[in-house]
Amino acid sequence: MTLKQLRYLIAIVEAGSFSSAARRSFIAQPALSRQIGLLESELEMQLLDRQHDGIALTDAGRQLYEVARQVVQKLDSVKDELKSSRGDPKGHVAISLPATAAALLLPEILRQAEQRFPGVTLTVWDGLSREGGQAIELGKVDFGVVPNAEELEHVTAEPIFTEALYWVGSTAPGTTETISLAEAAATRLVLPPRALHLRRRIEQAAMEAGVALNVAYEQQSAPGIASLVRAGLAATISNWPPLLELLAPISARRIVDPGISRTIALAHSRHKPLSFAAGCMRDLVRGVLVDLVRSGQWQGELITDAEGLGDAFGRGEGWRLAW
Numbered sequence: 001m002t003l004k005q006l007r008y009l010i011a012i013v014e015a016g017s018f019s020s021a022a023r024r025s026f027i028a029q030p031a032l033s034r035q036i037g038l039l040e041s042e043l044e045m046q047l048l049d050r051q052h053d054g055i056a057l058t059d060a061g062r063q064l065y066e067v068a069r070q071v072v073q074k075l076d077s078v079k080d081e082l083k084s085s086r087g088d089p090k091g092h093v094a095i096s097l098p099a100t101a102a103a104l105l106l107p108e109i110l111r112q113a114e115q116r117f118p119g120v121t122l123t124v125w126d127g128l129s130r131e132g133g134q135a136i137e138l139g140k141v142d143f144g145v146v147p148n149a150e151e152l153e154h155v156t157a158e159p160i161f162t163e164a165l166y167w168v169g170s171t172a173p174g175t176t177e178t179i180s181l182a183e184a185a186a187t188r189l190v191l192p193p194r195a196l197h198l199r200r201r202i203e204q205a206a207m208e209a210g211v212a213l214n215v216a217y218e219q220q221s222a223p224g225i226a227s228l229v230r231a232g233l234a235a236t237i238s239n240w241p242p243l244l245e246l247l248a249p250i251s252a253r254r255i256v257d258p259g260i261s262r263t264i265a266l267a268h269s270r271h272k273p274l275s276f277a278a279g280c281m282r283d284l285v286r287g288v289l290v291d292l293v294r295s296g297q298w299q300g301e302l303i304t305d306a307e308g309l310g311d312a313f314g315r316g317e318g319w320r321l322a323w
Contacts, residue, residue: 096144169235
């Protein structure tokens with residue numbers, strides 16, 4: 001069994017046929033078929049079921065394909081890491097972003113990554129906080145921006161800033177810029193499901209304050225929540241990024257007495273050390289978060305003073321908490 005044969009097997013499975021795989025691999029189809037035949041003879045089992053419209057994996061073929069992918073990806077990552085050690089990061093980096101902040105973060109992250117690290121191929125997951133957290137815990141991504149790092153297991157987290165939550169809805173002229181938690185909870189609310197950390201944090205704060213939430217509607221998507229708020233059917237409680245698209249016909253009032261806040265952190269699995277390329281991307285994302293807070297585009301307070309934070313980021317260091 002050779003690495004070349006494993007790569008050919010992967011190519012055939014992903015292309016769906018011998019002919020397509022041969023074209024993509026720049027090899028004659030008979031030579032490709034011979035290599036797979038030699039592999040099957042060595043293993044003494046059939047890997048591919050040849051069909052008139054393509055191929056299908058046998059059970060043995062499926063198992064070997066999964067192993068082959070892991071082996072090839074690991075070897076390729078080692079090669080990229082050795083090249084990156086010369087100071088020019090290369091390779092694939094996967095990160096996760098919370099869905100509520102993706103529109104704010106993603107364009108700037110991609111813009112800077114293309115300029116600073118052209119050798120890095122970036123994959124971005126944006127979804128619910130639970131999905132992002134699970135992807136980090138399982139090592140499906142190299143690192144992520146998360147509001148719920150304290151809920152994750154076996155991760156190393158670097159808190160970047162705390163953000164306040166806001167009540168968002170229609171208000172009368174002259175209304176104050178703040179609202180008590182009791183007042184906010186008493187209004188008709190549309191909130192996300194409990195799969196989102198935001199909902200769990202709101203419920204925790206309400207329980208600690210001894211107030212009941214008047215949840216009239218539950219919507220998973222930000223556009224769905226926004227539509228109900230704009231229609232005047234309900235108010236909502238939100239962190240800052242989604243409000244950037246909501247503030248035209250309505251207003252946002254920071255919740256006080258008591259306020260609700262949560263920490264935004266960068267986190268990665270302790271079982272998956274960051275590669276050089278991933279470390280470079282983490283520093284880039286950290287810088288984007290700090291710039292957004294300092295510019296007011298993401299309302300929050302940096303974890304440490306501005307001078308100390310700048311020094312730490314300049315050295316590629318920072319706060320580390322193992323949760």
